[in-house]
Amino acid sequence: MAWGGVSFNARTELVFIQNGTLNAHRYLTEVLEVHAVPFMMTLGENATFMHDNARPHTARMVNDYLDEVQITRFVWPARSPDLNPIEHVWDEIKRRLRKHVPAPRNSRELREMVVQEWNYLPQHVIQNLIRSMPRRLQAVIAARGGNTRY
Secondary structure, three states: OEEOOEOOOOEOOOEEOOOOOOOHHHHHHHHHHHHHHHHHHHHOOOOOEOOOOOHHHHOHHHHHHHHHOOOOEOOOOOOOHHHOHHHHHHHHHHHHHHOOOOOOOOHHHHHHHHHHHHHHOOHHHHHHHHHOHHHHHHHHHHOOOOOOOO
8 A cells, every 4th residue: 555645836755554454553653653744844834634534544543643743634524535636646646557568567566666657747737636626626515415527
């Protein structure tokens, strides 16, 4: 599993979660403390952290830690991952990976290709996704929470 964070003008390094599943403790110690929160601190006090409602992200220990370090979080509607720009970044990386010839032969090659595509993805692609958020939110409101073209 890979984790990455984006903002309008920057992105984190990718974090690969090795050996097992991501639980709240691992999310806190391997992602938040080491990567996400230091990245958020570089963005200034108006930055808002968006993660989805996956159980590791909503655990009490995670929320307590984010409160302690004063990270503002986006209140996230249930079953709405398509509203998070990072999901569309991952979709773009997957599209780019499918174009690789030859395809990766093993997990090491796949990881290298994912890192390469993450690093080569133009920042303006991320910026366009972030700029599209007001339209996406309006579409969800117009659809009364139903499906949209996004």
